[in-house]
Amino acid sequence: MSGIHPFRVLRAKPLWITNGVITGLLALLFTVFYVGANIDPVDHMKKLPVGLVNADNGAGAGGKQVNLGVQITESIKKSTASGDEIDWKVMGEKKVKEELGEGKLYGALVVPAGFTASTFALTGTATTGTPARPTLTVLTNQSAGSLGSSLARSATTRAAESASLQVGKELAARTGQAKLPAAARVLLADPAAVTVEDGHPLAPRSGLGLTAFYYALVLVVCGMLSANVISGQVDHALGYTHNDMGPLRRHRPLIRATRVQTLAIGSTLMVGLSLLMGTLVAVGAVGIMGMAASHLPLLWLYSVCAIAVSGIGALALLAAFGTPGMLVVTLVFIGMAVPTAGATTPIEALPGFYRFLAEFEPLRQITGGVRSILYYDAQADAGLGRGWVMMAAGLAAAALFGFGVTGWYDRRGLHRIPAEARPEKTAALA
Structure with a gap:
């Protein structure tokens, strides 16, 4: 037996240095990996895949066939408002359901059938359709991840609201000096209602x-x-x-x-x-x-x-x-x-x-x-x-x-x- 008290090992510098380096490195690495990855997901977001669907079949107005859905999807696709944060993928309704059901999309924005007719009906210039406030549908996909779905929902909602305002400007140009009630003018300025639906519902206890x-x-x-x-x-x-x-x-x-x-x-x-x-x-x-x-x-x-x-x-x-x-x-x-x-x-x-x-x-x-x-x-x-x-x-x-x-x-x-x-x-x- 050496006769040395066990606690004397605490005086050994290598014991402190070796363990200090290892534990300190672990603390630093875990901080970098966990906090660094999640500290600002919006700023680092790049090409989040989101579907863009035009199911609108257009309507006749002023002697011409107009499809506001085409205008909206093309405008969103070309818009630089979201930079390269969102990768807008133009596709049909069937395809968007398939990709939501495979987790390939975090969400989607859908221009439903009859959107143009419902929009022009508000001005009284449509040749068909009954007056009803048009809607733009935001589809979420929580199964692809709650944060990703939330980011996609935020981006698609902003795009839908912007599209509604753009349509409102076109309606204002069409109505010109027509005398409309104040409430109608307010509605025409932002005509589309934005609804949110679950694009791929999950079973309970998921x-x-x-x-x-x-x-x-x-x-x-x-x-x-x-x-x-x-x-x-x-x-x-x-x-x-x-x-x-x-x-x-x-x-x-x-x-x-x-x-x-x-x-x-x-x-x-x-x-x-x-x-x-x-x-x-x-x-x-x-x-x-x-x-x-x-x-x-x-x-x-x-x-x-x-x-x-x-x-x-x-x-x-x-x-x-x-x-x-x-x-x-x-x-x-x-x-x-x-x-x-x-x-x-x-x-x-x-x-x-x-x-x-x-x-x-x-x-x-x-x-x-x-x-x-x-x-x-x-x-x-x-x-x-x-x-x-x-x-x-x-x-x-x-x-x-x-x-x-x-x-x-x-x-x-x-x-x-x-x-x-x-x-x-x-x-x-x-």
Whole structure:
């Protein structure tokens, strides 16, 4: 025994410096990733996809056929008022419903049928139709993300109100000096009523479009945390580490294993336990908590695969980096992943660096697949296809990286117990 009091280690500068650097870096990185990504989504918004539909069939006025819907959609499309914040996509009613139902649009602005006739009827110059205040319809899509839907709703409402004022100017020009009641003139100045409708209604107990994100987050966290548990338990089973259970410490006889073999054992265990975890996640979310979900067999299979891939990826990082690996895992699967998942803040409203991360961050890919299963009838084009492809690519990358690095360690003789510390070496020296 050294006779040195344990608390004297607090005098060691390296202990403070090393831990200070690591914890300080973590605090800074998490602040940058979480706060930086969400601090000003409106300012960073670029090309948020929003549908623009003209269902108006026009009307005769003054001996000419006029279609105000065409004028409105062309004006909005060419307008520079929103800069490049909104990507207006002109399409038909059927197409807009399809893309809202696939999560490809955050909202839409619809000029309904009869808009021109209803508008000119207010002036008494229309040849057909009955006087009725025209409407412009704003469609929302909460399933694509509540913040994204809110941003789209705000932009489309502004566009609709601006279009109404522009139509009002045209009506004023048409009526000229005609004597109209004051109330009628006020109405003609801003003739269109703006109505808001849900373009893709969600089932009850869908968390306002956030259950897919939280469910996917659970899958990633299960994979990440179970990798840490499995890594430690495999090391204990092989006799490389102690296992402390409260006041008890257990140590098994050493079973020599290469780093590649150790990673293979952990990965096999992860695949088997993913069946259990995926089942319990689905049962807990749907069976116990009552989350709205369809395609339950597919949801279960996707859950199992997502946990397995996340877990094997985490195991590969732990095997490659050792003790610091858990910090790397935390940054990759949580720190960089949550802000770039596209569930809270849309990808189109993130700064460029975060958009780059979103292309390969696992949580975004997994969230897209879960969202497709829960909200979009498991359509491949709605994110499920990309989810499967990116999970397969992630598994391949994790296997190549993990087994490649550990194989290199083994070939270089970088064993987990250095030769000079092995029992037989010590005995030989004695």
